[in-house]
Amino acid sequence: MRKFFIVITSVILLSSCKQTENKNIPQKKETKKDSTKVEDSSQTAQVSSDLLEQFSKNKNEVILKLKSISAEEANTLYEKYFEENSALLQQIAGKESGILDKFYNEDEADKKAVKLLGEKLSKHKLQFWEIGEGYVEIEPLHDFYYTIFKDYVTGDYKDYLHLKSEENKTLYSADAGLVISFKDLGDRVISWENFMTKYPDSKLIASVKEEYKNYQMDYLVGQDNTPTAERATDENYIYPENIQEFNRFMKKYPKSPTVPLINLFMENFKSESIFDLLRAEQDKL
Structure with missing residues (x-):
């Protein structure tokens, strides 16, 4: 009986020791969790x-x-394709947001991931598009749509796509300021004025006019971090380089409908209602 008791006690002690040992053994749960992360990353890359x-x-x-x-059908196809592409590119950017968010990181692993993604995008005629304030988007190459549609659409659409392809070569603005020069912006204004004069009945006129007005306003007033005038002090004045640009524009394009707006701005830039004055004049165009 004593021997039986000793055996039972030994078994219990041995079992207890094994349970203690098991508690001290690292669990495989964490490894499984890490594996899941790798699997999720792989699935995201595949998608x-x-x-x-x-x-x-x-x-x-x-x-x-x-x-x-x-x-005419090609015109319609372009508009439909552009919309669908924009939605698809948003999905792609969403799936690659982990890498896009690390675009400016100095970590070698992040730089390698960005480089690999850039190479992948290039194969599909896509590129990184830096829009300022640390944000990066995915966009087609500047002449993507022009190259595809130029030989099939009507003249107005062809010229429109050409103008857009030229503009898309460089970023327009970032961090609440213009990236291109005021001279280049003035030339954009003229390009769209010429387009509207050439194609007054184009289906594109409404959208072109809206963008044209935005260009006009930026040309006249500037943006928050690239204004055309100093209006924060008692001595308000238009910056000399902008006066020089306005004079260049008016001399080169005296018949431009933007010239009266330049004169209006130069005469009233100190007014708190300058934006309203300019918009009212734009509405007459």
Whole structure:
């Protein structure tokens, strides 16, 4: 009986020791969790690749379709394709947000990930587009739409896409300030004035006019971090470089409808209602 008791006690002690040892052994749960993270990252990368493949597939289908439709139908196809692409690019950017958020990081692993993504985008005629304040988007190459549609759409759409392709070569503004020069902006204003004069009945006129007015206002008043006048002190004045640019513009393009707006601004820039005055004059155009 005593021997039996000793055996039972030994078994209990041995079992207790094993349980204690098991508690001290690192659990496999954490490893499983890390594996899940890797798996999620892999799935995200795959979804992103699938979306990029869809982007190129859609492009090829559009190119094929353009060969058998009229110019007016090609115009409509462009508008539809542009909208669909914009939505698809948002999805791609969402899937790649982890890398886009680290675009400016100095960590070698992050720099490598950005480089690899850039190479992947390049294969699909896409690129990183830095928009300021640490934000980066994914956009088609500057002449993406022009290259696809130029030989199939009507004249107004072709000229429109060409103008946009030229503008998309560089960033327009960032961090509440213009990136291009005021001279370049003045030339943009003229380009769109010429477009509207050439194609007064174009379906694009409404959207073009809206963007044109924004360009005009930026040219006249500037943006928060690139104003055309000093209005924060008692000695308000237009910056000499902007006066010089205004004079250049008026001399080179005396018949431009922007000239009366320049004169209006130069005469009333000190007024608190200058924006309202300019917008009222724009509405007459």
